[in-house]
Amino acid sequence: MLVKTVFAGFGGQGVLLMGVCVATAAMNEDKFVTYMPSYGAEVRGGTANCTVSISTDEISSPIASSPNYVVAMNNPSLLRFQHIIKPGGYIVTNSSLVNVELGRSGVTQIQVPGSDIAEELGAMRSANMVMLGAYAAVSNVVSFQSLIDAVGEVTGKKKKELVEFNIKAIKAGHDYAKEQIKKFASIEA
Amino acid sequence: MKDAVTHYCQGCGHSVIHRLTAEVIEELGIADRAVGVPPAGCAVLAYFYFDVDMIEAPHGRACAVATGIKRANPESIVFSYQGDGDLAAIGTAEAVHSANRSENITVIFVNNAVYGMTGGQMAPTTLLGQRTTTSPAAAGREVHREGYPIKVSELLASLEGSTYIERCAVNSVRAIRRTKKAIREAFLTQMNGEGFSMVEILSPCPTNWKMSPVKSWKWIDEVMTPYFPLGVIKDSRKGSKKDAG
Amino acid sequence: MKNKEKRLMRGSEAIGEAAVRAGCACYFGYPITPQNELTEYMARRMMETGRVFLQSESEIAAINMSLGAASTGVRVMTSSSSPGISLKQEGISFIAAMELPCVIVNIVRGGPGLGNIAPAQSDYFQATRGGGHGDYRTIVLAPGSVQELYDLTRKSFELADEYRTPVLLLADGMLGQMMEPVVFNDKEILPEQLPDKPWTVKGAKDRPSRFIRSLLLDVDVEEEQNWRLYRKYQRIERREIRHEEYYMKGAELAIVAYGTAARIAKAAVKRCVEKNMRVGLIRPISLWPFPYEHIYKTAETVKHFMSFEMSTGQMIEDVQLGVKGRAEVLMYGRPGGVVPTPAELFRVISRAYNKIAREK
Ligand SMILES: Cc1ncc(C[n+]2csc(CCOP(=O)(O)OP(=O)(O)O)c2C)c(N)n1
Ligand code: SF4
Ligand SMILES: [Mg+2]
Numbered sequence: 001m002l003v004k005t006v007f008a009g010f011g012g013q014g015v016l017l018m019g020v021c022v023a024t025a026a027m028n029e030d031k032f033v034t035y036m037p038s039y040g041a042e043v044r045g046g047t048a049n050c051t052v053s054i055s056t057d058e059i060s061s062p063i064a065s066s067p068n069y070v071v072a073m074n075n076p077s078l079l080r081f082q083h084i085i086k087p088g089g090y091i092v093t094n095s096s097l098v099n100v101e102l103g104r105s106g107v108t109q110i111q112v113p114g115s116d117i118a119e120e121l122g123a124m125r126s127a128n129m130v131m132l133g134a135y136a137a138v139s140n141v142v143s144f145q146s147l148i149d150a151v152g153e154v155t156g157k158k159k160k161e162l163v164e165f166n167i168k169a170i171k172a173g174h175d176y177a178k179e180q181i182k183k184f185a186s187i188e189a
Numbered sequence: 190m191k192d193a194v195t196h197y198c199q200g201c202g203h204s205v206i207h208r209l210t211a212e213v214i215e216e217l218g219i220a221d222r223a224v225g226v227p228p229a230g231c232a233v234l235a236y237f238y239f240d241v242d243m244i245e246a247p248h249g250r251a252c253a254v255a256t257g258i259k260r261a262n263p264e265s266i267v268f269s270y271q272g273d274g275d276l277a278a279i280g281t282a283e284a285v286h287s288a289n290r291s292e293n294i295t296v297i298f299v300n301n302a303v304y305g306m307t308g309g310q311m312a313p314t315t316l317l318g319q320r321t322t323t324s325p326a327a328a329g330r331e332v333h334r335e336g337y338p339i340k341v342s343e344l345l346a347s348l349e350g351s352t353y354i355e356r357c358a359v360n361s362v363r364a365i366r367r368t369k370k371a372i373r374e375a376f377l378t379q380m381n382g383e384g385f386s387m388v389e390i391l392s393p394c395p396t397n398w399k400m401s402p403v404k405s406w407k408w409i410d411e412v413m414t415p416y417f418p419l420g421v422i423k424d425s426r427k428g429s430k431k432d433a434g
Numbered sequence: 435m436k437n438k439e440k441r442l443m444r445g446s447e448a449i450g451e452a453a454v455r456a457g458c459a460c461y462f463g464y465p466i467t468p469q470n471e472l473t474e475y476m477a478r479r480m481m482e483t484g485r486v487f488l489q490s491e492s493e494i495a496a497i498n499m500s501l502g503a504a505s506t507g508v509r510v511m512t513s514s515s516s517p518g519i520s521l522k523q524e525g526i527s528f529i530a531a532m533e534l535p536c537v538i539v540n541i542v543r544g545g546p547g548l549g550n551i552a553p554a555q556s557d558y559f560q561a562t563r564g565g566g567h568g569d570y571r572t573i574v575l576a577p578g579s580v581q582e583l584y585d586l587t588r589k590s591f592e593l594a595d596e597y598r599t600p601v602l603l604l605a606d607g608m609l610g611q612m613m614e615p616v617v618f619n620d621k622e623i624l625p626e627q628l629p630d631k632p633w634t635v636k637g638a639k640d641r642p643s644r645f646i647r648s649l650l651l652d653v654d655v656e657e658e659q660n661w662r663l664y665r666k667y668q669r670i671e672r673r674e675i676r677h678e679e680y681y682m683k684g685a686e687l688a689i690v691a692y693g694t695a696a697r698i699a700k701a702a703v704k705r706c707v708e709k710n711m712r713v714g715l716i717r718p719i720s721l722w723p724f725p726y727e728h729i730y731k732t733a734e735t736v737k738h739f740m741s742f743e744m745s746t747g748q749m750i751e752d753v754q755l756g757v758k759g760r761a762e763v764l765m766y767g768r769p770g771g772v773v774p775t776p777a778e779l780f781r782v783i784s785r786a787y788n789k790i791a792r793e794k
Pocket of ligand 3: 272273304
């Protein structure tokens with residue numbers, strides 16, 4: 001089983017960190033994992049993205065050829081990646097900033113106002129953590145607990161309060177997305 | 190200039206310097222004779238913006254490529270456009286020897302104190318105390334490890350062969366006007382067949398300096414110009430000196 | 435945090451950390467994408483460990499600084515990407531001639547010329563045919579994962595010391611940029627723990643003076659030196675060939691691929707096997723010395739090979755040299771920095787396989 005996820009947004013929104021957290025969680029669950037960032041001149045112009053591949057088998061290409069999940073932190077990310085999502089896949093959008101319509105069918109969009117939730121919690125900058133929590137709820141590729149542990153491991157080098165705040169943000173995003181998913185389920189049922 | 194949107198970051202000096210150079214070429218009526226040699230550096234795509242003939246050079250070799258063009262076709266007005274990594278590190282030898290041969294070319298030398306294109310590594314012109322990704326010590330660039338920032342204009346001015354060398358900046362309207370005049374003087378030097386001319390331009394790189402454009406303009410005044418003084422560094426022209434327009 | 439010993443590392447950092455843990459005392463480099471992360475990692479780590487990091491004024495300077503440092507016997511590394519490696523070639527030739535140990539990393543990018551910064555395998559000829567002038571070879575190792583980047587960096591230092599020869603680690607922007615879990619399965623060595631080398635030039639204290647050179651004006655002496663090097667290269671060819679096999683048992687079509695291409699080939703081959711096609715993979719890990727013998731033996735039973743490369747076809751010449759006419763050698767390549775998908779390669783292999791089956 002191979003699951004690919006693209007995290008995409010502005011440079012500075014912390015999308016690379018989201019990928020590293022998920023990859024670390026997968027590694028600690030003893031899964032095969034690769035993490036591939038956009039790099040070099042691609043980064044100029046202010047966009048950033050990374051692809052995390054998680055599998056029970058050796059992973060061949062770390063590149064996002066047809067991801068199962070896309071987490072889009074802004075409009076350009078949605079526009080750029082929507083068409084390569086695998087049919088049946090998911091796109092989790094930061095609806096605080098993403099206001100363009102999804103331009104394709106066959107994928108499920110989960111909208112989470114990540115920046116707004118982060119602002120309510122008191123730190124706009126943590127929108128990435130909110131969206132990370134939302135992604136965890138939607139995907140279940142790594143367990144919620146190992147994601148929390150991974151965030152501690154990755155961001156904990158600097159400050160303890162930061163970790164605690166991040167975890168709060170992740171939980172908020174997770175809960176919000178869970179509600180969304182429930183709604184979807186009831187509509188479909 | 191071609192009708193194209195440049196890829197430069199907001200507040201980047203390259204866009205201004207492109208415009209000034211293009212205006213001078215236009216005003217001197219040499220667009221049909223001009224051949225430009227852009228570097229490997231953030232300005233690598235300059236051929237998309239300048240509406241004159243251009244040819245890419247390998248990293249650091251622009252002065253040599255320009256020499257070849259000028260020698261093969263002396264009618265053309267040849268300019269290289271180079272960054273500080275390009276001209277003052279890997280291409281030092283080519284720059285020094287072109288100046289020393291009094292090669293009749295014009296060099297537009299963009300000093301932004303970092304390697305812009307590759308992501309903010311230390312350049313030969315990086316100032317003492319300036320932190321970059323390859324001078325990561327808390328104290329930034331330090332003499333005992335990384336040596337001194339090179340004053341390229343003064344260095345080339347010391348060579349008998351160089352003719353016109355001026356250092357300018359593009360961090361204010363006045364400075365920009367002064368830069369345009371210097372570029373004009375440099376091209377005139379070449380048009381009058383008087384040999385090697387260069388304009389060094391202190392240019393902001395807000396992205397790698399991790400500053401806002403406004404802050405980086407101030408940084409040029411407060412930190413760069415005390416070390417890299419502005420003005421005509423050398424003018425040994427005979428004929429064209431008084432042509433200034 | 436179940437698995438303490440595993441850490442998620444970027445490819446370029448794995449190379450850097452392996453070098454530090456192998457006792458590398460000096461690193462010289464010049465910025466070029468996509469290997470800046472390695473230079474920047476070394477800037478930090480060498481400073482932390484009190485060792486030598488120097489950003490040179492060019493790749494030419496970097497390789498010559500490496501030459502100088504190597505002559506004192508310390509472990510040395512330099513790194514670059516394709517255009518910069520071209521500039522280093524003169525120096526590499528001198529290092530080979532002077533029989534100095536040195537590790538050179540090439541994070542290959544799309545070319546020729548300035549090209550682009552995407553992953554490519556178009557420097558194969560340059561890497562495996564010596565690269566610079568003169569009759570010499572460099573050992574070339576081609577890792578296919580971040581773990582292997584780590585392991586083979588260590589190995590490169592050992593081989594360089596053992597054979598007193600430059601060793602080239604050949605990767606690409608994808609391997610350099612990606613992160614994967616890495617286990618440090620080696621013991622850290624400090625520079626000062628490495629044994630003294632008996633040929634260094636550090637000053638003639640308590641011994642007669644000596645010199646290291648490559649200028650041998652007397653043709654007989656130069657010829658003898660060339661034969662000496664040749665015998666060394668033969669020794670390396672006998673002892674240092676490395677390769678991996680994947681589903682080769684009973685295969686009728688053998689894909690040959692290295693590095694990033696081999697990762698993709700593995701996925702494609704696996705799909706073929708699942709569809710009951712008899713397809714396998716040979717992955718050369720050392721590109722020089724190349725596993726000619728092994729391919730020759732394989733060609734006794736396997737009558738179809740396909741070289742799969744991220745270039746228009748360079749390694750295919752070595753596959754043909756290995757096969758020696760015993761089998762057909764096909765080619766599939768994507769140059770310019772394109773990384774083909776496993777699905778694309780699967781389609782190519784299926785087509786070739788079906789054609790082979792029909793003709794049988
Ligand atoms: C032989 C070689 N080495 C390295 C590079 C990578 N490279 C491209 S541009 C550049 C330097 C850019 O810095 P600078 O000349 O200061 O120009 P800026 O981007 O700051 O304008 C480097 C090292 C290259 N293209 N070729
Ligand atoms: S990185 Fe610096 S020099 Fe390059 S375009 Fe951006 S601001 Fe200009
Ligand atoms: Mg620069």
